[in-house]
Amino acid sequence: MRKLGLPEVVRACLFDMDGVLTKTAEVHDKAWKETFDEFLRRREGPGFRPFDAVADYDEYVDGRPRADGVRAFLASRGIDLPEGDDDSPPELDTVHGLGNRKNALLLEKIRTEGVEAYPGSVRYVEAVRAAGLSTAVVSSSANAHDVLTSAGLQALFDVRIDGVVAAERRLPGKPHPDTFLAAAHDLGVEPGAAAVFEDALAGMDAGRSGHFGYVVGVNRAGQADALREHGADIVVGDLVELLEAGM
The missing domain is CATH 3.40.50.1000 (HAD superfamily/HAD-like)
Incomplete structure (x- = not known):
């Protein structure tokens, strides 16, 4: 060598x-957690099981394309959402909508916190x-x-x-x-x-x-x-x- x-x-x-x-990675982690926790809270109520910032992030979303990460995590919770389109608005509960919601949060964190x-x-x-x-x-x-x-x-x-x-x-x-x-x-x-x-x-x-x-x-x-x-x-x-x- x-x-x-x-x-x-x-x-x-x-x-x-x-x-x-x-x-x-930490910025992505925070954006994913905010996105999934807000979605799960609306869907399952205050007793929802939050997105685990370590175990769920490492297992389902880390390193994967955004939509693949959404699908993998939702499947782990037995949730099946419509795909939607690449340009689905962030407020829409589809695979691409959740992905775009996460991306909007990420970009805001990059702008405000830098890299x-x-x-x-x-x-x-x-x-x-x-x-x-x-x-x-x-x-x-x-x-x-x-x-x-x-x-x-x-x-x-x-x-x-x-x-x-x-x-x-x-x-x-x-x-x-x-x-x-x-x-x-x-x-x-x-x-x-x-x-x-x-x-x-x-x-x-x-x-x-x-x-x-x-x-x-x-x-x-x-x-x-x-x-x-x-x-x-x-x-x-x-x-x-x-x-x-x-x-």
Whole structure:
């Protein structure tokens, strides 16, 4: 392994955004909880069981495209809503309506609170680029451009495959590997020559099923064992640990 903590075969690095590069996982979590709790309170009354900001978030929505997250969580509660349309208004109780409600809350939080990058991740991406490796962001978020811009990271990546690009190309989201495969293709490398960096279990599944050269699990939520079980070759608490391990 070189000083980046990666096998020599790796020529490109594919980074998830929320929770790996930026401290937005918590913002997403809050927006999901507000959205689902308000919906459940109206549907089931004051005795409703709230959205669990850790267990439900990790299991059903983290790393998934927005509508998939809505479907997965509602199915866990035995709730089946109409799909609605991509542009369903946020006040409409459909899959896309709830997703759009969550997105409106998220964008408001980004505007009012801003977005912070993990310093260790920035240092690692800069080291990767200095070593001549290509870089991509692979995110389920349709707001990746706004988040990267707010965090000052947009210049660090050669390719961005996000929720907008996935919709345009009709790519299924994580846990399917298609968005990561598209990033590798756009960078001109085979999957076996690319490393995936993820903090979500759905992202681990995508890295494993896509047969990528190396899969790095970033343990931001105390789920190191689960990350390994879902396909991580190595688990770190912060990407800077890879630089320190490679020295």
